[in-house]
Amino acid sequence: MYLRTPIDRVLFSPSNPQFSRTQKVSFRVNSKLNNNVIEISESKSFYELLGIQETVSLLEIKQAYKQLARKYHPDVSPPGRVEENTQRFIRVQEAYETLSDPKSRDMYDKHMSKGLHFAFSPRRKCQNDESMENTGEWKNRWHSQLSELKRRNSHKDSGNNMSWGAHMRRQRSETSL
Amino acid sequence: MAEQAYTVVSDSETTGEEKTSSSFPEIAIGIDIGTSQCSVAVWSGSQVELVRNTRNRKLMKSYVTFKDEVPAGGVSDELAHEYDMLSGAAIFNMKRLIGRVDTDPVVHASKSLPFLVETLNIGVRPFIAALVNNMWRSTTPEEVLAIFLVELRAMAEVKLKRPVRNVVLTVPVSFSRFQLTRIERACAMAGLHVLRLMPxxxxxxxxxxxxxxxxxxxxxxxxxxxxxxxxxxxxxxxxxxxxxxxxxxxxxxxxxxSTVGGEDLLQNLMHHLLPNMDDLFSSHGIEEIKRMGLLRVATQNAIHLLSFDESVPIDVDLGNGTKLSKVLTRTELEEVNKEVxxxxxxxxxxxxxxxxxxxxxxxxxxxxxxxxxxxxxxxxxxxxxxxxxxxxGMNPLEAAVRGAALEGAVASGISDPFGNLDLLTIQATPLSIGIQADGGDFVPVIHQNTTTPVRKEQIFTTVHDDQAEALILVYEGDEKAAEHNHLLGYFKIRGIPPAQKGVPEISVCMDIDASNVLRVFAGVIVHGTQRAPMPFMEVRMPTVDDGHGWSAQALHKMYGSTLDLVTVKKIQHRDC
Structure with a gap:
């Protein structure tokens, strides 16, 4: 009777309320968008997202995460990049959460070793629920979210969702010009 | 409404000012409004400094006295506190009461305070009043905090020699989002703009x-x-x-x-000293208030002394033939507060x-x-x-406000040449947020202790055949039964295409951004070439106002389970 697994998944922060309204159709429309998306790290593994080797220790994962948090967390982002960085931060967070837990890291590594890299065609996922379940649905979802992200990124950041710090920094950089 | 009186600043006024003097951005100040004491701190350019009042004090009592027409807080005049407390004119402990309805046990426990806290147990805000010229003058926790914040703001402006508008406030972890909106309201009434509410x-x-x-x-x-x-x-x-x-x-x-603190130690000890206290004080006459105040002050002092001594004598004449005279030991204090x-x-x-x-x-x-x-x-x-x-390495009474001042500087985009502000807090959600589904259950969408900013989605489905509408009741908390959590808001999804129960897919997606704003999106997912029946609803939460306990009950009475949703069962073999 039940249709589909509702695993928690990370989508991306609505850069702009007007886009979030189109949110609902995300994985439907994605297939159309796939052919002409902007390249933004869509084929990166979690390791690549964190900029680390697959053999690194937990300590190094944590260090990489904190470093990237300092770079991408919206509170410390330079003006004009808050939206983009919030999305990056959420992705980095997802990667970190997966890799910092030994069990989920192990599971993830197994997926990787089976050749289920991220560089697969997202077209495969959408209309086939059964294969989604069998090939690690979360990864497919993940990919669809990246597509969504790319779509959003093609729109200019409106600035209405900026952190205060970002506002201030932007204001300052504008006045200093 | 009385609330309006404290809206000090018009937006145009301050923004104009900021523009002209924007060579240096305004640094947000940190404020710690405690249940009993409060303090203000600010980044001075090289370190955090606490702002002192005219009496050279860094910590001020959090209370407001209502006398005649002009209420006054404890920022400048803390000495009057104990006297005012005996007259019923002083209102305090508002941080315990803010955003709570009159069915809340915390509100009921506040009835022994030396002013009026009246409850009807119907899920509305309690009636809180100060005794002014023998008449009850009603107020709200928001108003009391706002009066107080206006004084803190004025104090900071004098010391810093500049207008103060942006603040970082510290709040308890257990505050619901509804309570946070009440704090924001109090700040708005005081002409303050909240940059962050920091646990x-x-x-x-x-x-x-x-x-x-x-x-x-x-x-x-x-x-x-x-x-x-x-x-x-x-x-x-x-x-x-x-x-x-x-x-x-x-x-x-x-x-x-959790809502547990020194106030509980105090009340338990008061009950221990005067077991029939509630009966004695129930009428809230001027004499009772005075007695309640006397007992409170004596007990408070005893607790302070018991931190250093093993035992302390208590001698207090409550009038009307009631005298308390005994030696109180630390063991007794610990025994009566076992639960705390x-x-x-x-x-x-x-x-x-x-x-x-x-x-x-x-x-x-x-x-x-x-x-x-x-x-x-x-x-x-x-x-x-x-x-x-x-x-x-920390002063226990100043640590929170100092941290708030640091966050104020960081969030204002200030940088320090020596790297003292190369700081970042990655916050997590103190409470889960979810909806009511599976009958009366609370189904979290964003779980407790999830790192923010975050976005999560969960799929639900219908309970009845051809169910056309669904009620999305958004709750915050961690109780299994939805009704035991805080209702944040509700809205309806309409136009679900006719189908057998369990077939439609209803997506509920929640998003918390860096400023801790919660948005909920919900709607029906359609497949293939079908057109979406209705656009997704996108609602910023919380939406409910006072009396949210009431709304929840009314909703249940009105709609029962006709608009229910259930969670779609999780598939077990996720890892294959």
Whole structure:
């Protein structure tokens, strides 16, 4: 009777309320968008997202995460990049959460070793629920979210969702010009 | 409404000012409004400094006296507090009452305060009033806090010689989002713009992060991680946080909080000293208020002394032939407050468990807040965390406000040439957020202790065949039954295409941004070429106003289970 697994998944922060309204159709429309998306790290593994080797220790994962948090967390982002960085931060967070837990890291590594890299065609996922379940649905979802992200990124950041710090920094950089 | 009177600043006025003097951005000040005391701090350009009042005090009593037409707070005139308390004109403890309805046990426990707290048990805000010229003058927690904030703001403006508009406020971990909106309302009434509402122990965590960065050479750049457990217990609330700190980044791993604090120690001890206290004071006449005030002051002093002495004599004449004269021991205090201490223990354990850590994993144990001086509290924290020493680098009464001031500087985009502000707090959600489904159950969409900003989605389906509408009741909390959590808001999804029950897919997606704004999106997912019947609803939460207990009950009465949703069952073999 039940249709589909509702695993928690990370989508991306609505850069702009007007886009979030189109949110609902995300994985439907994605297939159309796939052919002409902007390249933004869509084929990166979690390791690549964190900029680390697959053999690194937990300590190094944590260090990489904190470093990237300092770079991408919206509170410390330079003006004009808050939206983009919030999305990056959420992705980095997802990667970190997966890799910092030994069990989920192990599971993830197994997926990787089976050749289920991220560089697969997202077209495969959408209309086939059964294969989604069998090939690690979360990864497919993940990919669809990246597509969504790319779509959003093609729109200019409106600035209405900026952190205060970002506002201030932007204001300052504008006045200093 | 009376509320309007305190709206001091018009937007155009300040924004104009900011534009003309924007060579340097305004640094947000940090404010810690405690249940009993409050303080203000600001980044001075090289360090955090606490702002002192005209009496050269850094900590001020959080209370407001209603006399004649003009209410006055305790920022400038703290000495009058004890006298005003005996006359019924002083209102305090508002942080305990803000955003609560009259069915809340915390509100009921506040009836022994020396002013009027009236409840009807119908899920609306309680009737709170001060006795002014023998007449009850009603007020609200928001109004009291606003009056107080206006004074704090004026004090800060005089000291800093500039207008103050932006603030970072510390709040208890256990505050619901509804309560946070009440705090924001109080700030707006005082002409203040809230940059961040920071859970108190996370402000302490930020201060810790800065101290670690400044002190440890081994930490510089290498990013070796230190785990700290922060225990904060004030008059009104008890909070625990666990933070992982490296290189100035404080990552909140887990939070736990509860409405338990020094006020409970006080009330339990008052009941112990005067078992029939509630009956004696129930009429709230001027004499009763005076007696209640006298007992309160005497008990408060005894608790303070018992932090240093094993026993203390109590001698208080409550008038009307009631005299209290006895020696109170520390053991007695601890005995009558057994439950309070047990709650503290449970919070620490819960927080460790949520962070998936053992006591041995914690490097530093930090204890702050007014109750940190109570020997039993220190013992509990040390014994659960299995250590002989507590972190000693902080003033327990100033740590939270200092952290708030740091966050104020960081969030205002200030940088420090010496790297003292190269700091970042990665926050986590103190409570789960979800909807009512599967009957009366609470189904979380964003779980407790999830790192923010975040976005999560969960799929639901219908309960009845051809169900065309669904009611999305958004709750916050961690109780299994939805109704025991805080209702944040509700809206309907319409136009679900006719189908057997369990077939339609209804997506509920929740998003928390860096400013802690919660948005809920919900709608029907359609497949293939079908057109969506209705656009997704996108609602910023919370939407409910006062009387949210009432709304929930009314909704249930009206709609019963006709508009229910159920969670779609999770598929077990996710890893194949």
């Amino acid at each position: 108190e122990p996370t402000a302490v965590a930020l201060l810790y992060a800065q101290q670690q960065q400044q002190s440890g050479h081994e930490n510089m750049g290498s990013g070796s991680e230190k785990i700290a457990l922060i225990f904060n217990m004030g008059a009104g609330y008890c909070d625990v946080a666990i933070t992982a700190t490296a290189g100035g980044v404080s990552q909140i791993k887990a939070l736990a909080g 201490f047990e709650k503290c223990e449970a919070l620490i354990k819960r927080c460790l468990q949520a962070a998936k850590l053992e006591a041995e994993d914690v490097h530093d144990v930090i204890i702050v807040g007014g109750c940190s001086y109570v020997p039993k509290v220190r013992n509990i924290v040390m014994s659960i965390c299995k250590r002989q020493e507590l972190y000693s």
